[in-house]
Structure formats: structure tokens, C-alpha cells
Amino acid sequence: MAGKFKAFVRLRFAEILLAFLVLFSGILLGFSSGGFVVNFSKLGFSVVSLVQKGAGAVVSSVTGVVTSVRDIAVLQKEYQELSEKLKDYEYMRRSNVEIRKENERLREQLQFAAEIEYKNIPAQIIGRDPDNLYSGITINKGARSGIKKGFPVIAIQSGNVGVVGKVVIAGLDTSLVMPIYDTKCNISARIQNTRDIGIVSGNGSYSSPLNLRYIRKRVFDSLNHGDIIVTSGENGNYVKDIPIGRISKITVLDYDSSLEIELEPAIDFLRLENVLVVDQKNLNDKPLEARK
Structure with missing residues (x-):
């Protein structure tokens, strides 16, 4: 039995050796004929x-x-x-x-x-003090510019002229103006269309209406809302015929012989920036052509 196994091993070894030799011969043949050549340079380049x-x-x-x-x-x-x-x-x-x-x-x-017929000084508003004695408006011109106490102050807004107030303190380079809505301000006024005369006074605030007093009841039917109230020019305190305001309310009181009339100011004080201080003692020195 042992002899048969050894014979089998020798046979298998011979077959493996033969297969190896055949494979090795084929490889050598391929190399020698150039049909099986591996280009390692090309392979390396590809990689x-x-x-x-x-x-x-x-x-x-x-x-x-x-x-x-x-x-x-x-x-x-x-x-x-x-x-x-x-x-x-x-x-x-x-x-x-x-x-x-x-x-x-x-x-x-x-x-x-x-x-304007009279001499005037343009000025700019630089301060407002509602707690002041006169609810004052401060302007940037004073005595050096010719301004004196009592001078009327007017303005023009969007083509509309109106009364602002009057100078109560004239410093060297600034002045304090008492506006028409101040309770201490009283202006001799006239209804433009009927020419009836009365007194305009303020209620202490720019947002409150003005009061027109001493207008007789018998002219009630001649009045309309929107009628213009102007300065009368009497007493020389204000330039004549400058608008003060428009009638906004008319009340008839049984116990009073006069009408109670409220006015909307001609000037919007919240938007007011520039004013003109008028010297009624002197005429305007501008050429007549400039005033036409």
C-alpha cells in the first residue's frame, strides 16, 4: 500500500512540473515574439x-x-x-x-x-419759548439792525401775508416777539368786507383760535365763514390792511350785544421760519420800480 502511495505522489509531481514547464515556455515564447510585451513606462504614465x-x-x-x-x-x-x-x-x-x-x-x-411802503428788516426765527412771559418768538435781528420795541412783525407764507405779532424786547442782535396768539396781545382789527371794527386777542396757544370781539349783532347776516379780518391801522400799532385771520366760528349770545367770533390765524406758526419787522416811522428806501 505504501508503495502505491509513493508512486501516486511521484506521478502528480511530474504532472505539475510538466504544467509549469509548459507555462514557462509559453511566457518565454511570448516575450521573444513581441506579442506579449508589458509597457511599464506607459503603465506608469497612465497611473x-x-x-x-x-x-x-x-x-x-x-x-x-x-x-x-x-x-x-x-x-x-x-x-x-x-x-x-x-x-x-x-x-x-x-x-x-x-x-x-x-x-x-x-x-x-x-x-x-x-x-411794502415802510422800511422793513428781514429776520429769521431762532427760538420759541411757550413758557416765556409773552410766549415769545426770538428772531436773529436786534437794535444793531434798527429794530425797536413796539415794531410790528409780519410774514408771508405761500403767497399769503399775515400778522405775526410785535417786538416787546429789542436786544443788540436778537429780539423777542410777542405773537398774536398771546393773551396779552390786542390788535385793532376790521372785517374786510363789512369794514366793521373790533379787537382781536389771543388764547395763549398757536393751536387755539383767535377771538374777535365788539362786533355788533346786527351785522350777523353779512358775515360768512372764511371772511378775512385785517389790521385797522388805527393807533399806529400795525400796518393797515394786513390779514390777521379768517372767521371760523360765529356764536350769538343772548346776554351780549356783540357776537362771539373765532378766527383761524393767517399764519401757520408751526411752519413759520422768516419774518419782516416793519419800521412805520420810515419809508421803504427800495426803488419805486422794485415796489411795483
């Missing part, structure tokens, strides 16, 4: 190219991300710069609008100032 391609894709991707981030930063900077320029433009536009409006107001005031 390296593949690696380079992958690396290039990665680098390209990273570069694209970096470029995008940089572009975003540039866009943000440009956006901020444009936003600042837009703010500057808006500021300049608003400033130009304000300048045009101011020029229109000043042009209107200068034209009106040239048409």
Missing part, C-alpha cells in the same frame, strides 16, 4: 496621469471655491460703497430740495419786502 487628473480636479475645485469667496467679498465691498454713495446722493438731493425751497421763500419775502 501618474490619473493621479494628476484627480489632483487637478481637486485643485480646480478648491481654486473655484476660493475665487467665489473672493468674488463675494468684492461684491460685498462694492455693495457697501454703492450704499454709501446712495446715502450721499439722497442727502444731497434732500439738501438741494431744501435749498430750493429756502430760495423760493427768501425770493418771495424779498419781493414782498420791496413792495
Whole structure:
């Protein structure tokens, strides 16, 4: 039995050796005939190219991300710069609008100032004090400009002329004006269409109506809402025929012989910026052509 096993092993070994020799001979034959040649240079190049391609894709991707981030930063900077320029433009536009409006107001005031018979001094409001003794309005002109206590103050707004008040304190470079809505202000007034005369006084606030007193009941049927009340010019306190306000309410009181009349001021004091202080003792020195 042992002899048979050894014979079998020798046979299998011979077969394996034969197969190996046949395979080895085929390989040698392939190399020698050039039909089976492995180009290691080409193989290495392919591998390296593949690696380079992958690396290039990665680098390209990273570069694209970096470029995008940089572009975003540039866009943000440009956006901020444009936003600042837009703010500057808006500021300049608003400033130009304000300048045009101011020029229109000043042009209107200068034209009106040239048409007034008496000498007048243009001034600008620089302060308001509702707690003052006279609910005062402070203007930027005083005695140095020729202003004196008692001078009437008028203004023009959107083409409409109106009484503002009168000077009660004249400093060197500023003056205090008592407005017509002050309770201590009394103006001799006249109803423009009926020519009836009365006294206009204030209620202490620019938002409150003015009062017109001493108008007889018998003229009630001749009055209408919106009728203009003007200065009478009597006593020389105010320039004649300057509008004070318009009738807004008429009340008939049984126990009084006079009508109770409320007026809406001709001047919007909340929007008032510039005024004219009138010197009724001296005529306007502007050329007559400028006052026509």
C-alpha cells in the first residue's frame, strides 16, 4: 500500500512540473515574439496621469471655491460703497430740495419786502419759548439792525401775508416777539368786507383760535365763514390792511350785544421760519420800480 502511495505522489509531481514547464515556455515564447510585451513606462504614465487628473480636479475645485469667496467679498465691498454713495446722493438731493425751497421763500419775502411802503428788516426765527412771559418768538435781528420795541412783525407764507405779532424786547442782535396768539396781545382789527371794527386777542396757544370781539349783532347776516379780518391801522400799532385771520366760528349770545367770533390765524406758526419787522416811522428806501 505504501508503495502505491509513493508512486501516486511521484506521478502528480511530474504532472505539475510538466504544467509549469509548459507555462514557462509559453511566457518565454511570448516575450521573444513581441506579442506579449508589458509597457511599464506607459503603465506608469497612465497611473501618474490619473493621479494628476484627480489632483487637478481637486485643485480646480478648491481654486473655484476660493475665487467665489473672493468674488463675494468684492461684491460685498462694492455693495457697501454703492450704499454709501446712495446715502450721499439722497442727502444731497434732500439738501438741494431744501435749498430750493429756502430760495423760493427768501425770493418771495424779498419781493414782498420791496413792495411794502415802510422800511422793513428781514429776520429769521431762532427760538420759541411757550413758557416765556409773552410766549415769545426770538428772531436773529436786534437794535444793531434798527429794530425797536413796539415794531410790528409780519410774514408771508405761500403767497399769503399775515400778522405775526410785535417786538416787546429789542436786544443788540436778537429780539423777542410777542405773537398774536398771546393773551396779552390786542390788535385793532376790521372785517374786510363789512369794514366793521373790533379787537382781536389771543388764547395763549398757536393751536387755539383767535377771538374777535365788539362786533355788533346786527351785522350777523353779512358775515360768512372764511371772511378775512385785517389790521385797522388805527393807533399806529400795525400796518393797515394786513390779514390777521379768517372767521371760523360765529356764536350769538343772548346776554351780549356783540357776537362771539373765532378766527383761524393767517399764519401757520408751526411752519413759520422768516419774518419782516416793519419800521412805520420810515419809508421803504427800495426803488419805486422794485415796489411795483
